[in-house]
Structure formats: structure tokens, C-alpha cells
Amino acid sequence: MEKTGSTWFVYRITMVAAVGGLLFGYDTAVISGAIGFLQTNYNLSSAMMGWIASCAILGCMLGAMFAGGLSDKVGRKKVLMLSAVLFAVSSVGTAMPPSLTWFVVFRLIGGLGIGIASILAPMYITEIAPAAIRGRLVSINQLGIVTGILLIYFVNAGIAGLYDEAWNITTGWRWMFGSGIIPSVIFMALLFFVPESPRWLAKKGQVEEPLAILTRINGPQKAQVELNQIRETLSEETGTLGELLKPGLRKAFFIGVVLAILSQITGINAIMYYAPEIFKSTGDGSDSALLQTILVGTVNLLFTIVAIKYVDNWGRKGLLLVGSAGMAVCLLIIGGAFYLEMVKGYVVLVFILAYIAFFAVSLGPLAFVIIAEIFPNRTRGRAMSICLSALWIAVFVVSQFFPILLEAIGSAYTFWIFMVMSVITFVFVWRLVPETKGKTLEEIERSWTHVQPNSLEPQSMVVK
Numbered sequence: 001m002e003k004t005g006s007t008w009f010v011y012r013i014t015m016v017a018a019v020g021g022l023l024f025g026y027d028t029a030v031i032s033g034a035i036g037f038l039q040t041n042y043n044l045s046s047a048m049m050g051w052i053a054s055c056a057i058l059g060c061m062l063g064a065m066f067a068g069g070l071s072d073k074v075g076r077k078k079v080l081m082l083s084a085v086l087f088a089v090s091s092v093g094t095a096m097p098p099s100l101t102w103f104v105v106f107r108l109i110g111g112l113g114i115g116i117a118s119i120l121a122p123m124y125i126t127e128i129a130p131a132a133i134r135g136r137l138v139s140i141n142q143l144g145i146v147t148g149i150l151l152i153y154f155v156n157a158g159i160a161g162l163y164d165e166a167w168n169i170t171t172g173w174r175w176m177f178g179s180g181i182i183p184s185v186i187f188m189a190l191l192f193f194v195p196e197s198p199r200w201l202a203k204k205g206q207v208e209e210p211l212a213i214l215t216r217i218n219g220p221q222k223a224q225v226e227l228n229q230i231r232e233t234l235s236e237e238t239g240t241l242g243e244l245l246k247p248g249l250r251k252a253f254f255i256g257v258v259l260a261i262l263s264q265i266t267g268i269n270a271i272m273y274y275a276p277e278i279f280k281s282t283g284d285g286s287d288s289a290l291l292q293t294i295l296v297g298t299v300n301l302l303f304t305i306v307a308i309k310y311v312d313n314w315g316r317k318g319l320l321l322v323g324s325a326g327m328a329v330c331l332l333i334i335g336g337a338f339y340l341e342m343v344k345g346y347v348v349l350v351f352i353l354a355y356i357a358f359f360a361v362s363l364g365p366l367a368f369v370i371i372a373e374i375f376p377n378r379t380r381g382r383a384m385s386i387c388l389s390a391l392w393i394a395v396f397v398v399s400q401f402f403p404i405l406l407e408a409i410g411s412a413y414t415f416w417i418f419m420v421m422s423v424i425t426f427v428f429v430w431r432l433v434p435e436t437k438g439k440t441l442e443e444i445e446r447s448w449t450h451v452q453p454n455s456l457e458p459q460s461m462v463v464k
Contacts, residue, residue, distance in 0.1 A: 009216050013128050013194045014137045018144035019187040020080055020121035023087050025148025027110050027180055028056070029272075033156025034173035041169045042100050054399055055104050059111020060118065060392040067116040068123075068385030072378075076124040076197040079116060081188060086113030088184035095178030110180075119388045123380060126372035127197040130218055131440045135311035135369050142365035143304045148183075149272070150297040155179050157294075199377045199441070202230045229442040233377060244375075244383055248448045252374045255432055256387040262425045263367035264394035266327055267418030268359050270402040271352060272296070299353045303360035315437040316366050317429060323362020324426040330355035331419035339412035363425070367391075373436055376445045 031053050039049055063083075071079040090110030097103035121141045129137040159175045160168055198210035198217075207227070214223035244253040311319060330351045337347045375383040405414040436444050 006216055010129065010133075010137065014125050014140050016187075016190045016194050017080070017121045017124050017128075018140045019183065019190060020083060020117040021141040021144025022148035022151070023084070023180070023183055023187055024114050024117045024121070025145035025150075026152045026183060027087060027090065027114055027148075029149040029152045030156065030176055030180065031056070033152070033160060034176045037168045037173040038103075041173070050400065052100075052104070052107075054396060056107045056111035056114065057392060057396045057399065059108040059113075060115035061111075061389055061396070062108075063112035063115020064119055064388040064392055065115075065385055067119045067388075068381030068383070070381075071120055071123070071200075072203075072381035076120055076127065076200055077191060077194065080120050080124065081191050083113040083116035083120065084184050084188040084191065086110065086116070088181055088188070091178055091180035091184055095174045115388070115392060118391070119381075119384045122368040122372040123384055124197055126369075126441070127199040127377070127380075128213075128217065131438055131443075133312055134373065135316060135366075135437065136308050138369040138372055139304070139308040139311050139365035142368060143301070143308060146297070146300045146304050146360070146364070150294070150301050152176075152179075153294050153297050198227075199230055202227060203378055226440065226442075229440065230377060233442045233445050244379055249376070249379075251432075252448050253383060253386075255434075256371045256374060256383060257390045258428060259367050259433065260371060260387045260391035261394045262421065262428060263363040264391055264398055265418075266324070266359070266363065266421045266425055267331065267355075267398070267415070268364070269395050269398050270414075270418070271355070272300075295349075296353065296356055299356045300360050300364070303357040304365060307361040307365045310361075311366065311369065312437060315435050316370055317433055317435045320362045320366055320429045320433065321426060323358045323366075324422050324429060326358030327355055327363075328419050328422035328426065330358065331415050331422060335412045335415035335419060338410065338415065370433065370436065373441055373444060374434075374448075377441065 035049065035053055038044065038052060042048075044052060063086075067079055067083075070082075086109055090106050090113060093106030093109065094103055097106060121144070122138050125138050125141055126134060156176050159172050159179070162172065195213045196209075198213040201210040201213070210230075211223055211227050214226055217223070218226060244250065307319065333351045334348055334355070337343055337351070371384060371387045372380075402414070405417070434447070439447070
């Protein structure tokens with residue numbers, strides 16, 4: 001037996017789970033390269049274009065709603081496998097739909113897979129990860145998401161360049177959606193080689209299997225201590241949704257839901273989904289706008305790696321404060337550039353890239369990290385379902401209303417609204433979000449529910 005546990009074992013499990021994040025990003029962003037060809041092929045109106053682009057998000061909401069509760073019943077690993085199956089079915093169905101209605105149906109099925117993966121991948125990693133590197137490991141899921149987004153940008157561009165415009169209108173977009181079958185099958189196969197969550201196994205009354213998994217992760221001495229802590233906290237929990245509304249966990253629940261919403265209404269998806277249109281509005285041509293969009297994806301990827309490197313050293317709260325403050329300053333300048341009609345040149349591009357960088361080191365990965373680690377083991381599934389459902393509702397609202405705001409009040413005031421949301425995020429994090437760096441999940445849980453007079457826990461972690 002290993003005395004200290006296997007770091008390679010933990011990272012291998014994490015990388016497999018992060019393929020679920022890659023599918024999340026891949027399937028979410030595939031529509032960006034195909035929507036123009038779909039519009040021409042099916043002669044879509046503006047309203048139908050919006051519906052085709054956003055229908056998968058409704059599936060995400062539904063997937064997020066039931067994923068947590070289902071995983072509490074049958075296990076994290078089995079529900080991750082279900083998400084892989086849904087991704088595969090969606091990829092095949094959207095590549096050769098009998099009609100536009102069936103295309104929407106298969107996009108909704110893909111959305112279910114995205115919603116499930118958005119909850120289960122970070123939850124599974126959280127329940128496997130040692131406390132000292134948990135932030136880094138959960139952030140790898142966000143790296144998977146942004147890698148998937150960047151990968152599909154290149155796949156879409158490669159497919160679109162194979163033949164002429166007429167081929168893309170009739171066939172090219174089908175290959176874009178169908179390409180998702182490859183990562184789906186890879187994800188499904190890899191899941192057979194990772195264990196179930198030890199905390200879920202302990203919750204089901206098992207002892208030997210979770211102890212064996214924890215031993216491989218932490219070594220035999222720490223494994224037994226951690227299993228005892230898990231069993232102790234499980235014995236104190238009722239596991240009901242009502243428990244989240246009781247004093248103590250009510251604050252954790254509030255933080256989770258609000259942080260999920262703030263991570264989206266600060267404007268990230270408006271920029272990620274509509275980046276080409278934003279860059280076109282500054283006078284750039286379509287080709288230049290597409291290149292700049294790929295640059296946005298690249299910056300997102302690189303600074304997510306920065307977050308992974310430093311989250312367990314600098315802490316969650318510090319990175320969130322720096323990120324939200326930086327986002328607010330960037331949005332102020334971007335709005336000012338549009339207001340003063342100084343959009344030519346590189347001002348807008350530079351500060352959009354800076355905004356993406358600040359988001360990628362803070363709210364991008366850390367909203368998932370915090371939401372995954374602040375809830376008790378027995379209620380984590382249900383709580384994360386509600387939080388991530390709130391996140392997907394916010395995504396839907398932002399993606400639907402961003403073009404409407406641009407038309408109604410102009411680019412400057414639209415970006416300034418996102419700036420105000422970033423300032424609110426800074427204040428919210430400063431006043432309410434606890435620092436969870438280095439604490440086991442059981443220590444975090446006890447900090448919400450037990451007040452100890454001489455506790456060394458930060459005051460923000462103690463709920464009266």
C-alpha cells in the first residue's frame with residue numbers, strides 16, 4: 001500500500017471526468033459555426049434562428065434539474081455515463097435529422113447531456129479530490145470546457161473549408177454536429193476505468209470500497225480518518241431539500257445560487273456567443289472577426305491554466321475579488337470606447353481579451369469549485385442541481401436579451417450594465433463568500449453548521 005496516496009491516480013480520474021467538461025464546451029459552441037448554414041438551408045427567420053441557437057439551453061436546464069437527485073440515487077459515475085450517451089445520441093441525430101423539428105429534439109437531448117455534465121463532472125472531482133489540491137482539480141473541469149469550445153472552433157473552421165458554400169449549406173453543418181460522436185464515445189469508454197465517488201459509496205453504507213479508493217488517493221492513515229469524518233457527517237444529515245433552508249446551510253445555499261447567477265450575468269456568454277458580431281460592429285470584416293473570436297478562445301484557455309496553477313495557493317476568494325474587479329474595469333473601458341465612438345483599432349479587442357483573462361482566472365472555474373464544495377455530502381446533488389439550474393437560466397436570459405439590449409440602448413450602456421453586475425459580484429464575494437482553500441469537505445460542512453467559540457475558522461464561515 002502507498003503511504004501517501006497516488007497523485008497520478010487522482011489526476012487520471014480528474015482528466016477522465018474533465019472530458020465531460022470538454023463535451024460540455026464542444027456541444028455548447030458547435031452551433032456557432034453551423035447557424036449561418038442552417039439559416040440558409042431551412043430559410044430561418046430571425047426568431048427561428050434565436051430558437052435554434054438557444055433550444056439546447058432549455059435541455060441544459062432540465063438536465064441540471066434532475067442530474068443531482070438522480071446521481072444521489074444511482075451514483076455519480078452512472079449518471080456521467082448517461083450524459084455521454086445523450087451526447088452521442090444528439091450528435092448522430094442532429095447530423096441527420098428528418099426535419100427541423102427533429103433537429104430541435106436532438107439538440108434538446110444534447111442539452112440534457114450538457115446540463116448533467118455541468119453538475120456531475122465538478123461534483124465527482126470534488127468528492128474524489130484531496131483537500132490540498134481540490135481547487136486545482138475541479139478547475140481542470142473548466143479547462144476541459146474551454147478546450148472543448150476552442151476545439152470545436154477549429155473543427156468547424158476545418159469542415160467549412162473542405163468544400164464550397166453550397167456543400168456547407170446542405171452537408172457541412174451536419175459534419176460539424178456529427179463530429180461530437182468521437183469525444184462522446186471516448187468519454188463513455190474512459191468512464192469504465194474510473195471508480196465511483198467514495199463519498200457516495202459511504203453514503204450508501206459501504207465501507208471497504210470507499211476505504212480502498214480513499215487509500216489510493218490519500219494513503220492508508222489519512223484514508224481511515226477521512227472515511228470516519230465522512231461517516232460522522234453523514235450520520236448528522238437528513239439529506240432533504242428542506243435541510244438547505246435551515247439556519248446554517250441556508251447561507252451556503254444562498255451563496256451557491258447567487259454565485260451561479262453572477263457568473264453569467266457579468267456578460268461572459270454575451271461575449272463568447274456574440275464575439276464575431278461585436279468585432280464586426282467595430283468595423284472588422286467577417287474573416288478578421290472570426291480570427292479574433294479564436295483569439296478570445298485561446299486567451300480563455302491560457303488563463304484557465306493560470307487559475308488551475310494558483311487556486312490552491314492564492315485561494316478562491318482572492319482570485320474571485322481580483323477577477324471581478326478586473327472585469328469591472330475592462331467593461332467600463334469597453335463601454336466607454338463605444339460611447340465615445342473610439343472603436344477603431346485595438347482598444348475594444350485588447351480589453352475584451354483582458355476581460356476574458358480576468359473571468360478565466362476567477363468566476364469561470366471558481367464558481368464551479370465553490371458550488372461543488374460548500375454543500376454536505378448527502379445534499380450535494382440536490383443543491384448543485386438547483387444552483388446549476390439557476391446558472392443555465394441566467395445563460396438563457398443573457399443570450400436572449402443581449403442582442404435586444406444592443407438594439408434598444410446601444411453597446412456602451414449594455415457593457416456598463418455588465419460592469420455594474422461585476423461590481424455587485426465583487427461586493428458579494430467580499431462580504432459573503434468564505435475561503436475554503438485547504439479544508440476537507442467535512443470541515444467546510446461543520447463550519448456552516450457548528451459555532452465553536454474558539455474556532456480558528458474565518459468569521460465568514462460561521463453561520464449563527
